[in-house]
């Protein structure tokens with residue numbers, strides 16, 4: 094039989110638990126958000142790594158690139174040197190294992206990025222090695238124009254490109270980022286000595302500066318304005334994992350919380 098004192102203790106215990114429940118749930122939900130900050134990336138990284146469609150699109154891009162080179166050789170008698178400009182990440186090299194690392198370790202870029210670059214283990218994207226070697230064999234200068242860091246990632250990048258059989262992997266063909274993230278000045282430098290025949294990238298900023306820092310609909314209209322260039326002078330590779338398109342989604346605001354970015358993604362969805 095319970096004494097009145099025991100009843101009182103039980104009552105106080107129950108009240109205490111009830112009072113603590115909201116705090117516990119709040120902490121759990123905060124924890125849950127922190128542990129799933131990259132949940133939205135899982136499908137796009139899996140698509141990149143496991144879909145044969147991704148593989149086919151990569152071959153498609155480099156097959157078109159080869160046709161453009163053949164067309165250029167057949168129709169243009171150029172006096173100046175000829176250049177093919179390619180971005181590196183998600184254009185020539187596949188860094189999706191780094192994305193996988195971010196998901197598994199629940200971290201955000203630039204976590205482990207320089208470590209990944211300096212491992213020099215990234216695999217080339219399907220068709221990249223064959224196409225660039227073909228372009229080089231036909232007298233084109235290949236320029237790797239990338240926003241990897243010139244100060245800390247040059248060595249690892251060259252090592253990776255050479256190890257995977259990519260041509261002209263030398264300092265003078267590698268234009269990494271030293272100051273400006275825009276690639277326009279690097280394109281202008283190349284244009285002083287070369288006719289740029291082809292530009293390839295997974296980000297429209299790899300192609301021209303008209304796309305930079307624009308809102309979602311403005312990016313659409315800039316693409317529409319030069320639509321005849323795609324598959325011609327411009328060749329785009331698929332990257333659903335990250336890019337300028339994602340920056341546009343957040344209005345290029347830096348330092349937003351994971352939960353706010355989640356809300357902005359949901360708000361941007363088209364539905365009915």
Ligand SMILES: [Mg+2]
Pocket residue numbers: 180181182183184294295296
């Ligand atoms: Mg890229």
